[in-house]
Amino acid sequence: MSNGKLILMRHGESEWNASNQFTGWQDVDLTEKGRAEAVRGGELLVENDLLPDVLYTSLLRRAITTANLALDEADRHWIPVVRDWRLNERHYGALQGLNKAETKEKYGDEQFMKWRRSYDTPPPAIDPDDEYSQTGDPRYDGIAVPLTECLQDVVMRLIPYYNETIAADLRAGKTVLVAAHGNSLRALVKHLDGISDEDIAELNIPTGNPLVYELDEDLRPITPGGRYLDPEAAAAGAAAVAAQGSK
Numbered sequence: 001m002s003n004g005k006l007i008l009m010r011h012g013e014s015e016w017n018a019s020n021q022f023t024g025w026q027d028v029d030l031t032e033k034g035r036a037e038a039v040r041g042g043e044l045l046v047e048n049d050l051l052p053d054v055l056y057t058s059l060l061r062r063a064i065t066t067a068n069l070a071l072d073e074a075d076r077h078w079i080p081v082v083r084d085w086r087l088n089e090r091h092y093g094a095l096q097g098l099n100k101a102e103t104k105e106k107y108g109d110e111q112f113m114k115w116r117r118s119y120d121t122p123p124p125a126i127d128p129d130d131e132y133s134q135t136g137d138p139r140y141d142g143i144a145v146p147l148t149e150c151l152q153d154v155v156m157r158l159i160p161y162y163n164e165t166i167a168a169d170l171r172a173g174k175t176v177l178v179a180a181h182g183n184s185l186r187a188l189v190k191h192l193d194g195i196s197d198e199d200i201a202e203l204n205i206p207t208g209n210p211l212v213y214e215l216d217e218d219l220r221p222i223t224p225g226g227r228y229l230d231p232e233a234a235a236a237g238a239a240a241v242a243a244q245g246s247k
């Protein structure tokens with residue numbers, strides 16, 4: 001049997017994407033534009049004959065709602081769902097809730113980019129009593145809720161999980177939809193494409209645009225970088241993410 005296909009989908013535009021705030025584990029909703037992106041994502045799945053057999057999501061509303069809207073559009077609302085905190089966005093520590101442009105202005109370009117895109121420098125830790133901390137949130141019962149994470153931390157929580165669960169479904173020939181986040185998907189793409197710790201800084205994932213990977217017998221991408229179902233919108237979307245922080 002040939003391997004299944006892996007479809008990665010970042011959630012549609014969220015309220016805090018629109019207001020340019022660091023989000024991380026904060027559970028914000030989609031905007032109307034984000035909902036429309038999710039529905040368009042579902043249409044693209046149908047147009048490309050890519051109907052998921054199973055859905056993996058984070059525990060965050062923006063990914064869950066994006067998947068629901070896309071799957072409803074594709075008439076695949078009924079497929080099995082696995083939700084796991086390991087697909088959550090990178091925890092943004094004490095930056096959660098802060099405006100990106102103001103943060104860049106206050107700390108300068110270099111520090112801003114280090115916090116946003118360096119592989120191994122986490123932002124300052126959040127106070128567990130901060131209004132934007134997730135400590136004590138019942139959905140994370142039984143796990144050590146992070147107070148901050150760098151991308152390397154996400155790789156270390158996510159890739160073992162991917163290897164045990166999603167990879168097994170792919171080997172069984174399933175078409176797998178992963179609805180997740182900018183930085184958790186950057187961690188997964190880094191692993192799939194073997195991107196270096198330095199080069200991953202340049203990779204940005206657009207909202208609501210399915211990215212499809214066909215995989216060989218070792219689950220390596222047949223086409224490096226995969227294929228966005230709407231490549232033009234993906235290029236514009238990735239450039240917009242890269243430019244966040246500029247006013």
Ligand SMILES: O=C(O)[C@@H](CO)OP(=O)(O)O
Nearest residue numbers: 021022023024089116182
């Ligand atoms: O705020 C966040 O959680 C992420 C994704 O929206 O932002 P960035 O692209 O700056 O890492």
